[in-house]
Amino acid sequence: MTITITHLYPQHMSLYGDRGNILALLYWASQLNLKINVQNCSLNEPIDQNTKLIMLGGGQDHDQEKVLKDLLNRRNELNDLILGGAIFLGICGGYQLLGEYYEVADGKRLDGLNLLGLYTKKAGIGEKRIIGNVKAKSNLFGLLTGFENHGGRTFLGRKLKPLAQIVQGGGNNAQDQTEGVLQNYGQGLIIGTYFHGFLPKNRQVAQFILKKIAQAETENFENILENINQKICNYLPY
Ligand code: GLN
Numbered sequence: 353m354t355i356t357i358t359h360l361y362p363q364h365m366s367l368y369g370d371r372g373n374i375l376a377l378l379y380w381a382s383q384l385n386l387k388i389n390v391q392n393c394s395l396n397e398p399i400d401q402n403t404k405l406i407m408l409g410g411g412q413d414h415d416q417e418k419v420l421k422d423l424l425n426r427r428n429e430l431n432d433l434i435l436g437g438a439i440f441l442g443i444c445g446g447y448q449l450l451g452e453y454y455e456v457a458d459g460k461r462l463d464g465l466n467l468l469g470l471y472t473k474k475a476g477i478g479e480k481r482i483i484g485n486v487k488a489k490s491n492l493f494g495l496l497t498g499f500e501n502h503g504g505r506t507f508l509g510r511k512l513k514p515l516a517q518i519v520q521g522g523g524n525n526a527q528d529q530t531e532g533v534l535q536n537y538g539q540g541l542i543i544g545t546y547f548h549g550f551l552p553k554n555r556q557v558a559q560f561i562l563k564k565i566a567q568a569e570t571e572n573f574e575n576i577l578e579n580i581n582q583k584i585c586n587y588l589p590y
Contacts, residue, residue: 354387355565357405360446361419362392368501368548370409370443376551376558377405383580384573386566395422399429404565405439406430408446410548413456413503416445420462423449427465434467435538439561447532447544448472448504457503468535468542469509479505479526486521486547488531495519496531496554498547506546508533515545522546555581 359366359374374390381388391400395418399406411419434440440450448454451470454462459474475481483501490496496516505525508514514524515532523531523546532545541564543557551558559577566573 354389355381356389356391356400356403357565358391358393358399358403358407360393360399360406360408360423361395361411362409363394364415364419365409365411365446367410367412367415367445368499370407370446370548372549373407373409373441373443373551373558376555377562380555380558380562384562384566384576386562395419399426399433401433403433403438405441405561406433407441408443408449410444410446410502412445413458416449416454417456417462420449423465424463427467430465431467434540434542437539439540439565440467440537440542441550441561442542442544443550444500444502444546444548447546448502448506450533450542450544451506454504467537468512468533468544470506470512470533470544472504472506475503475505482522482526482546484521486523486531487519488516488521488523488547489519490516490534492534493554493556493560496545496547496550496557498545498549498553500546500548502546506544515543555584 442450451464454472455474486500514530515534518529535542
């Protein structure tokens with residue numbers, strides 16, 4: 353069986369190597385003998401209806417604006433795909449566009465997909481872009497690491513749970529110590545994060561995603577992954 357995953361707008365929304373999230377999934381899939389087909393879906397191209405994951409990477413404000421009209425036209429389709437079991441992974445600019453709106457640096461408000469009750473405001477007067485290495489603790493995934501570079505400040509509605517709690521760096525808004533969002537959505541799941549290098553640096557999340565989208569006999573996966581993870585741990589100082 354071949355599993356399709358989709359990189360939405362690879363030309364516009366792949367800032368700071370966000371394509372690496374797809375490559376990390378391909379790497380772990382190869383270790384698990386899973387066949388993955390990557391669909392690169394550009395403006396005006398149809399999303400493969402069998403897709404199991406849609407990744408929308410980061411983008412500069414002008415790139416976010418370029419894809420917006422096309423993205424909003426896909427709102428109901430994306431909603432249905434996720435409700436039906438797909439995972440949506442939004443990184444930084446892609447995460448911001450999941451919400452109600454994103455206020456770009458010049459103050460203009462871009463409507464978001466409104467899949468989740470979160471919104472993103474531009475940096476306030478005297479506030480700087482949030483740039484640097486970042487660490488956060490997640491109940492599900494343990495310690496997460498990444499790199500962030502964003503002007504927008506994201507605030508989660510009361511019903512939403514963050515992906516993790518910030519240990520170092522800014523995360524969602526450099527105020528409330530939250531980072532990202534993790535939300536069950538029908539049969540599917542939405543993960544939003546400001547972390548670039550997310551799946552390459554956090555293999556436990558890549559492995560979790562693959563187990564979920566493969567929906568296969570996972571006991572065998574556990575054995576294979578346990579072996580590899582042990583070998584990796586032998587190399588790493590942490
Ligand atoms: N343009 C957005 C911001 O500055 C997102 C940047 C990004 O994707 N790294 O907040």
